Amino acid sequence: MYAVVRTGGKQYLVSEQEFLKVEKLSGEVGEPIVFDDVLLVSGEGEVKVGRPRLDGARVTGTIVEQGRDKKIIVFKMKRRKGYRKKQGHRQPYTGVKVTSIEV
Numbered sequence: 001m002y003a004v005v006r007t008g009g010k011q012y013l014v015s016e017q018e019f020l021k022v023e024k025l026s027g028e029v030g031e032p033i034v035f036d037d038v039l040l041v042s043g044e045g046e047v048k049v050g051r052p053r054l055d056g057a058r059v060t061g062t063i064v065e066q067g068r069d070k071k072i073i074v075f076k077m078k079r080r081k082g083y084r085k086k087q088g089h090r091q092p093y094t095g096v097k098v099t100s101i102e103v
Helices: none
Strands: 002-007 010-015 019-023 032-035 038-043 046-049 058-068 072-078 083-089 092-102
Touching: 010 019, 010 092
Parallel strands: none
Antiparallel strands: 002 010, 002 038, 019 092, 032 058, 038 046, 058 092, 072 083
């Protein structure tokens, strides 16, 4: 069984017992979390598609970690002008382990 959920402006394909890295969500490690914005659920040979979301469907999980991703380098330069700008960025994320998908 798998589902498509929307969180943080992105859509994720999830299945049970899967680890998922999503945009930073509030909560402590070990707390349960519920995704109510479910767009699609597939299981037992049938696919249910919401318009735009499925009513009554939810994906539950637990927060495994709160962290920051690897650093990316943002480098801007204009040729022949002597302009250079180097900047780093680390995006915060929440690690979630999906425990169940309910329709």
